[in-house]
Amino acid sequence: MNIIEIIEQKRQGRELTGEQIEYFIQGYTKGEIPDYQAAALLMAICLNGMNQEEILAMTMAMANSGETLDLSDISDYVVDKHSTGGVGDKVTLIISPIIASLGVPIAKMSGRGLGITGGTVDKLQSIPAYRTDISIEEFKNNVKEIGISLISQTFDLAPADKKIYALRDSISAVDSIPLIASSIMSKKMAAGANRIVLDVTYGSGAFMKNVSQAKKLAKAMKEIWQGKDKKICCVISKMEQPLGYSVGNTLELIEAVQALHGQMAEDLKEVVITMCIQMLKLADRKESDAQLENEIWEVIHTGKAFHKFVELAQKQGADAAYLYDLNRLEKAPIIVPVLSDEKGWVKALSAEKIGKISIELGAGRKNKEDEIDRRVGILLNKKMGDFVENGECLAYIHASTAEKIDELVEKVKSAYAFSSKEVAKENVIYTIL
Numbered sequence: 166m167n168i169i170e171i172i173e174q175k176r177q178g179r180e181l182t183g184e185q186i187e188y189f190i191q192g193y194t195k196g197e198i199p200d201y202q203a204a205a206l207l208m209a210i211c212l213n214g215m216n217q218e219e220i221l222a223m224t225m226a227m228a229n230s231g232e233t234l235d236l237s238d239i240s241d242y243v244v245d246k247h248s249t250g251g252v253g254d255k256v257t258l259i260i261s262p263i264i265a266s267l268g269v270p271i272a273k274m275s276g277r278g279l280g281i282t283g284g285t286v287d288k289l290q291s292i293p294a295y296r297t298d299i300s301i302e303e304f305k306n307n308v309k310e311i312g313i314s315l316i317s318q319t320f321d322l323a324p325a326d327k328k329i330y331a332l333r334d335s336i337s338a339v340d341s342i343p344l345i346a347s348s349i350m351s352k353k354m355a356a357g358a359n360r361i362v363l364d365v366t367y368g369s370g371a372f373m374k375n376v377s378q379a380k381k382l383a384k385a386m387k388e389i390w391q392g393k394d395k396k397i398c399c400v401i402s403k404m405e406q407p408l409g410y411s412v413g414n415t416l417e418l419i420e421a422v423q424a425l426h427g428q429m430a431e432d433l434k435e436v437v438i439t440m441c442i443q444m445l446k447l448a449d450r451k452e453s454d455a456q457l458e459n460e461i462w463e464v465i466h467t468g469k470a471f472h473k474f475v476e477l478a479q480k481q482g483a484d485a486a487y488l489y490d491l492n493r494l495e496k497a498p499i500i501v502p503v504l505s506d507e508k509g510w511v512k513a514l515s516a517e518k519i520g521k522i523s524i525e526l527g528a529g530r531k532n533k534e535d536e537i538d539r540r541v542g543i544l545l546n547k548k549m550g551d552f553v554e555n556g557e558c559l560a561y562i563h564a565s566t567a568e569k570i571d572e573l574v575e576k577v578k579s580a581y582a583f584s585s586k587e588v589a590k591e592n593v594i595y596t597i598l
């Protein structure tokens with residue numbers, strides 16, 4: 166078998182065999198296939214797609230490229246969640262401690278930022294000294310002892326995905342159903358949870374641009390997750406504007422902590438509550454949605470969910486004082502308001518444009534080796550449906566330097582569109598599959 170033939174076959178739009186996919190995944194993981202050939206094959210997959218059998222073969226090969234965890238000694242069910250990506254999506258940081266404080270074990274391996282979408286690992290690392298790279302033993306022990314662990318993809322679990330994910334990001338091969346489905350599901354398989362809730366996003370700030378693509382992606386992932394005692398649920402949600410008010414790692418961490426204290430933007434609240442209810446249902450909780458929602462608010466209002474987050478951070482090496490006093494987190498040196506030149510109701514706020522500006526600020530990576538700046542980002546002051554006066558503040562740019570700041574201010578303004586008529590605020594959850 167040889168990699169050039171495999172690339173050519175996919176470039177011509179032909180189906181790959183399970184053996185060819187296995188050969189590629191093994192060869193690339195071991196470093197026998199170089200980045201440039203892997204990039205060519207990934208781009209061919211991106212352009213020509215894969216059928217369900219190929220997606221399944223790719224997922225299994227990636228899941229088996231490293232260790233696979235068995236968490237069955239922790240509980241009959243371990244629930245996990247994953248988002249297909251979004252701008253301002255800090256949902257994992259909020260719902261994981263909520264669910265764990267309701268007695269459902271959470272064992273989650275998260276990714277770094279990819280394309281314009283942020284990654285949970287980058288946000289967790291905004292808590293000084295938080296270790297996302299703990300050993301698998303420690304990961305399991307934390308879930309056993311405190312009911313929660315959030316880590317990055319270690320090299321032992323689905324290492325193929327770790328390499329492919331970073332490479333895809335740097336060659337613009339991200340928004341592909343087979344590549345996203347195999348990336349997410351291989352990690353879920355390797356990480357050992359048996360119940361998963363997926364937030365499948367669509368819109369300008371998501372990899373899937375419309376509902377029909379999002380449904381296709383959800384279907385591909387659901388078909389992979391078959392087997393005894395495996396349960397899955399997909400929440401399809403809109404990502405036209407950033408979720409919540411903050412975009413950028415430390416800013417999103419701050420918003421997540423505020424949410425754990427009960428202060429949540431409407432759209433963020435809708436996603437958080439929906440995802441939590443679905444996770445509890447998959448953990449065999451039989452109460453009505455309204456009862457489950459009450460329990461969720463109870464752990465928020467009593468401080469249990471926030472304390473679970475503190476416990477998690479401490480367990481993974483962080484200094485929890487930063488979570489008690491968010492002002493101690495390092496801020497960007499330059500904070501500039503963006504003032505509106507127009508008056509009216511915000512009818513659009515492009516998540517894609519805001520995501521790109523946040524990458525320019527240094528909150529995300531242009532190349533896989535890039536260091537990110539956790540302090541920078543955009544704090545929105547106005548969102549869709551809000552009324553804005555001429556001269557009112559739309560958002561604040563948090564930057565590391567004043568260089569190019571005028572250009573960035575104009576870019577943030579161009580992410581907004583206004584209407585002279587009142588614009589209704591829309592729900593973000595489209596459906597649950």
Ligand code: URA
Nearest residue numbers: 249250276345348349
């Ligand atoms: N999240 C992942 O883990 N992988 C993708 O490809 C996209 C989002």
